[in-house]
Amino acid sequence: xxxxxxxxxxxxxxxxxxxxxxxxxxxxxxxxxxxxxxxxxxxxxxxxxxxxxxxxxxxxxxxxxxxxxxxxxxxxxxxxxxxxxxxxxxxxxxxxxxxxxxxxxxxxxxxxxxxxxxxxxxxxxxxxxxxxxxxxxxxxxxxxxxxxxxxxxxxxxxxxxxxxxxxxxxxxxxxxxxxxxxxxxxxxxxxxxxxxxxxxxxxxxxxxxxxxxxxxxxxxxxxxxxxxxxxxxxxxxxxxxxxxxxxxxxxxxxxxxxxxxxxxxxxxxxxxxxxxxxxxxxxxxxxxxxxxxxxxxxxxxxxx
Numbered sequence: 001x002x003x004x005x006x007x008x009x010x011x012x013x014x015x016x017x018x019x020x021x022x023x024x025x026x027x028x029x030x031x032x033x034x035x036x037x038x039x040x041x042x043x044x045x046x047x048x049x050x051x052x053x054x055x056x057x058x059x060x061x062x063x064x065x066x067x068x069x070x071x072x073x074x075x076x077x078x079x080x081x082x083x084x085x086x087x088x089x090x091x092x093x094x095x096x097x098x099x100x101x102x103x104x105x106x107x108x109x110x111x112x113x114x115x116x117x118x119x120x121x122x123x124x125x126x127x128x129x130x131x132x133x134x135x136x137x138x139x140x141x142x143x144x145x146x147x148x149x150x151x152x153x154x155x156x157x158x159x160x161x162x163x164x165x166x167x168x169x170x171x172x173x174x175x176x177x178x179x180x181x182x183x184x185x186x187x188x189x190x191x192x193x194x195x196x197x198x199x200x201x202x203x204x205x206x207x208x209x210x211x212x213x214x215x216x217x218x219x220x221x222x223x224x225x226x227x228x229x230x231x232x233x234x235x236x237x238x239x240x241x242x243x244x245x246x247x248x249x250x251x252x253x254x255x256x257x258x259x260x261x262x263x264x265x266x267x268x269x270x271x272x273x274x275x276x277x278x279x280x281x282x283x284x285x286x287x288x289x290x291x292x293x294x295x296x297x298x299x300x301x302x303x304x
Contacts, residue, residue, distance in 0.1 A: 003236045004236055004237060006232075006236060007232065007233040007234075007235070007236025007237035008233070008237055008241070008245065010229040010230075010232045010233040010236075011229070011230065011233035011237060011242055011245045011246075012245060012248065013226075013229055014225075014226035014227075014229035014230045014233065015226075015245060015246060015248040015249045015252070016248065016252065017222065017225065017226045017229075018226055018249040018252075019248055019249045019250070019251065019252025019253050019255075019256075020252055020256065021222065021253075022089045022094050022097075022253055022256040022257065022260075022261070023256060023260065024215070024218075024219075024222060025085075025086050025089040025090065026089055026090075026261070027215055028205075028212060028215050028216065029089070029090045030205075031205045031212065031216070033083055033086040033087045033090060034083070034188060035188075035189065035192060035204060035205060035206075036086050036216070036219070037079065037082055037083050037086060037185075038184075038185035038186075038188045038189045039185075039189070039206065039216040039217075039219055040082060040086075040219040040220070040223055041079070041178050041181045041182060041184075041185040042178075042182060042185050042186070042189075042220075043216070043217055043218075043219050043220025043221075043223075044174070044178045044219070044220045044223040044224055045175065045178040045179055045182050045220075046220055047220035047221055047223070047224040047225075048171055048174060048175035048178065048224055049175060051171055051175075051224065051228065052171065052172070052175060055171075057171075057172065060168075060169070060172045061172065061175060061176055061179070063168070064166075064168055064172050064173060064175075064176035065176060065179075067166065068176075068180065070162060070165065070166055071166065071173065071176050071177055071180060072177075072180050073162060074159055074162040074163065074166065074173070074177055075176075075177035075178070075180050075181050076181075077155045077156075077158055077159040077162065078155070078156075078159050078174075078177060079181055080151070080155050081151075081152055081155040081156050081159065084097075084148055084151050084152055084155075085097055085152060087148075088148045088152075092261065092263055093148055093263070094253060094254075094256060094257035094261060094263060095254065095257040095258065095263050095264075095265065095269065096146050096148040096149045097148060097149070097152060097253060097257075098250040098251075098253035098254040098257060099138070099146060099149040099250075099272070099273070099276065100146075100148060100149035100150065100151070100152030100153045100156075100250075101152060101153070101156075101249055101250035101253065102247070102250045102273075102276045102277075102280065103131050103134075103135070103149065103153045103276060104152070104153040104156050104157060105243060105246075105280070105283060106127055106128050106131045106279060106280075106283065107153045107154060107156075107157040108157050108160055109124050109127070109128055109283075110128060110157075111157050111158065111160075111161055115161055121286070123282055123283065123286035124283065124286075126279075126282055127279040127280070127282045127283040128279070129279075130275050130276070130278055130279035130282070131275070131276055131279045133275055134271075134272040134273070134275035134276045134279070135149070135150070135272070137268055137271050137272045137275065138268050138269065138272040140268070141266060141267060141268020141269075141271070141272070142266065142268050169231070170227055170230070170231045171224075171227070171228065171231065174224075174227060189204060189206070192204035193206075193207075238291055241288070241291075243284065243287060244284045244287075244288065247280060247284075254273075
């Protein structure tokens with residue numbers, strides 16, 4: 001298999017794991033999301049630290065910690081994103097979560113225009129307009145703003161902006177993020193085990209059930225594994241192609257929500273989602289064409 005083929009395979013596996021993650025969080029729907037998030041933070045830290053040790057790159061954390069303010073802001077954004085996603089699955093609103101990850105690329109376009117002064121192309125404007133109409137349709141049809149979708153898309157969008165400014169490897173940056181969050185996670189879990197907090201029941205789940213404890217420990221691998229695969233793919237596959245493959249993630253989340261969890265799919269959803277899919281089709285086709293044109297230009301200049 002070629003290097004590009006290996007990259008595509010790694011990207012597909014990463015997106016399948018992300019897309020089917022609602023099945024994992026449904027297994028621990030009886031564990032409050034705050035406790036799940038704390039365990040995800042700590043076990044992710046252990047996983048990433050082991051990876052950096054094996055790579056001989058643990059010292060790279062020193063440079064990342066020096067920029068702790070920006071890293072902490074990124075950590076807070078991703079923790080909000082993780083919490084809202086876990087919450088959405090547990091309360092039966094995975095459809096909204098999938099919508100959030102569908103509209104994230106279009107939110108990224110808007111942030112690129114506002115923050116980085118990127119030029120808005122006609123096809124980008126059309127895609128963003130269709131996504132905006134979809135959100136309005138869903139808000140009117142359901143009778144409430146799809147806040148889960150918007151929070152997931154916006155937090156992940158701003159998280160991407162910070163990652164672009166940080167300009168460091170994904171494993172190092174995420175390790176530093178969960179390292180900064182680890183004290184909060186430890187305090188939270190310590191309070192739960194001591195009975196200081198009440199998240200609907202006394203005490204904490206970890207340690208009381210072998211199955212639940214094992215599932216919570218698995219969160220580190222499920223968080224870190226796909227990220228490493230994504231990093232591997234990003235070095236071998238064109239960005240436009242990665243963008244298209246990434247839609248496998250929300251598509252599988254949508255499948256889990258509607259087919260596996262049998263969540264409600266209203267007439268408003270039936271109108272809004274095709275609008276989103278049309279917007280993403282326009283965005284993806286135009287991005288692929290733009291990438292091909294850029295490659296041809298580079299090839300032509302190399303020949304000359």
